[in-house]
Amino acid sequence: MGEPRPERADARRNRLRVLEAAERLFTERGVKNVSLDAIAAEAGVGKGTVFRRFGDRAGLAVALLDEREQELQAKIISGPPPLGPGAPPVVRVLAFLDAYLDLLDRHVALFMDSENASDGARYRIGSYHLWHRHLSHLIEATRPELDADYTAHVLLAPLAADLHNALREQGYNLTRMKAGLQATATSLLSGVHKDR
């Protein structure tokens, strides 16, 4: 690995400008109605700058979500139970699903962008890996006879932004989704029927 040279002053300035401009335009006009040209213009930089730094539309969305996701990551790694360490695995899984759904619901449009990369960006970015590792460990601890790695992907799959959005559009509310997901996760992890 090479030395990670410090970020140059102009680079930092422009990075912040772009993020700020993107956030402003996204909330003003809605994520879908903002072109990267517009963001570049609003930020007062050239389009090339936006692309060099963020790669593509998805990369920009990821960067904007980063802060929010890091909050959740921190709570999981070192926060209080049930999200953080200390609670029983199943409880932690349920807490995570709940918290993630909240996050997702607040930023659906942005998540959709971040997952809509030409090719599965979602599964390459850091936070997905963290969520996956987290669930994988908890599953391993609860049902060691399962393929924890795969099962973690299965548990994350219903958190896809496009599904969430589609369900929203067909009238689902957050409460129902949370309840449904909790029920299936419980069932999956405890392997025991739960009376209603």
Add this chain to the structure above:
Amino acid sequence: MGEPRPERADARRNRLRVLEAAERLFTERGVKNVSLDAIAAEAGVGKGTVFRRFGDRAGLAVALLDEREQELQAKIISGPPPLGPGAPPVVRVLAFLDAYLDLLDRHVALFMDSENASDGARYRIGSYHLWHRHLSHLIEATRPELDADYTAHVLLAPLAADLHNALREQGYNLTRMKAGLQATATSLLSGVHKDR
């Protein structure tokens, strides 16, 4: 509902030409490397024609998948068990997941296109609804205390093409995915641990 006028001769001719051209180019160059201009040219029709008929890229992919999906649909509706009626619900669910994964694996690129619509095309198209209704009924029959509608979506989520593709790329093989999915579905539906 209005009378569904018969398809005009030129329309039919062009529809077939486009589908044929698309299939040829997709297999020749790979789905990602074919533009709709190219398909129109290859089919000897104008670009407008392609779009009028199929709406967008996703629509074309859906049309190409249609035949294959209908095969599976037929087997489910009126074929022999365990896919068709007659087998116990849980068995039918497992059979469906297995068959769908086979289908998906054979046509990942096309499925990715069909699901990559700007906005969740996947959840609007007819076949998704059929799979969903099917699973929903089977779940209802097995675990009536669950929210069958939502749980069906959860079971379908891991069949997303982009996840399948990502797992493939990180070394998963079809057998492992099938086994994992069967295990989670069993666990979810029977609510009973299963020794390996």
Add this chain to the structure above:
DNA sequence: TCATAAGACGGACTGTAGTCCGCTAAAGAC
């Protein structure tokens, strides 16, 4: 067979994502 209307055709046009590369400015050495 011809008139007519419903509908399809197709290519020019628009807007956007993403690339490229000659130019500029920052940072460190002296």
Add this chain to the structure above:
DNA sequence: GTCTTTAGCGGACTACAGTCCGTCTTATGA
């Protein structure tokens, strides 16, 4: 302060998705 290196800059450029609308084809029925 000046020189040199190196990263960053930005806008012209390419290619593609998707729209629009004037023109042409088909089906119909008299």
